[in-house]
Amino acid sequence: MKPSESGVESVSNNGSNYLINPLKPFDSGEYWCESDTGEYSNTVNITVHGGHVILESPPLPVTEGHSVTLNCRYKKTPSDLTADFYKDGSLIRTESTGVMTIPAVSQSDEGLYSCRHPELGRSPESWMTVTGATPSPPSPFTGTKM
Template sequence: MTEWSDAFTLIVYDNKPRPVLTVSPSWLSPGASVTLNCEVEHPSAGWRFYWYKTVPDLSHNSYSYELLPGSSSGTEQDSYIVHGQTHTAGYVCRAGRGDRVYYTQYSEPSLSGLGGEFIFVLSLIIPCFSDLHPAASLTVNPDRVQHFTSDSVSLSCEGNSAEWRLKRFTDKDLLDCSEWGTITGSTCNIHRLQEGDAVYWCESQSGEFSNAVNITGQTKDIILVSPVHPVTKGDPVTLGCKLTTTELDSNVFFYHNDKLIQNDTRQELNISAVSKSDEGFYKCECSGKESRQSWVAVKSLESSFPVPVLGGLLSGIVMIILLFLLCHYKKAK
């Protein structure tokens, strides 16, 4: 007589690793080369790496991925160089190995600081701050980093596209404007800010990404008034201090990288022409209350001609002048 044991169900989970995508350098200028690195947990031999550009799919609130040149069969190197980066772009990576290719998941979201603004890796959004003609831009009204949570804030997307999606990323979630604000055309209106830090940007169906901005919702009674976007070297900038309920009726203290730089009845800190040394963290203090600190970034105004092009242009002009002088000399003889 044959005896059988009780039946049971065996569930096998396919625990695919998820690589992490990083970028260098973190601060970009037009035409710069960008190096992407794809890191797999517990790396071993045999992995090939696949590199993609992200394209927003507004109708499905998702992203599609387009393979970058030269990576259709994967690369043995875990790094990939994007040459001549001129506009904001999004990227992801994944790895695969074996004859019947076993793929990892796509790289997961991560966040790292970038001169007061941020790189978002989901998509890796790279704000090219010194690009004189960005594909798209995000404006904030009122134009400041810190806001009281009771404030109303408007964020507007501007660019060539007729349709935009405005995204918000925090340490907890990635959401559309429709989930935390109201949309009017290409503007998202927030009637009550979430407490804490969040990164906002715009993206279009055609694959354009705007600059990313950091906005902080504060429950404190005091905030620092500082610009959302980097300030161009040589331009003036004004920082302020703001209380929720009362006017500023005592001395206002302004700090740069925790060093006191102004202490008097003036309610604003005016810098007539900012330089790179003015870049850093600022905060203010008044009536025994201290604001959070915010980063003020300073950028250089780049030439609209890449250096090689400008050099070639100057060389051409010099050659024309020399030829003209030579012809004039021969004619005189």
């Protein structure tokens, strides 16, 4: 999202990083970057809440077979948090960097995700929808001439 579209008065640009201050729940949404040449980055869905921990997840839905990265962050400063990742309320793994990657998403990965830092608290849950992979076009017939 371009700063002019964010509706936020206090936006500071530090190179390719943007700081929105103060951050409010209505700042939740889909964010992306645009280069000087008009190219767009991948989007990220960010939910803002009153707590200190946020879960950055890809925009919905994700395609089966693709890689997905979930990032657990402390909202005031960029940081590498040791975080527990949960799916549907159950602990699935702990990552010392606060980043969890699912190399090839499948339908069984669909569900509610959250993360928790032992001292800073838990993020809100975020639903991840997984859609089927797009089928490849049929290969052309490679018969012999008669």
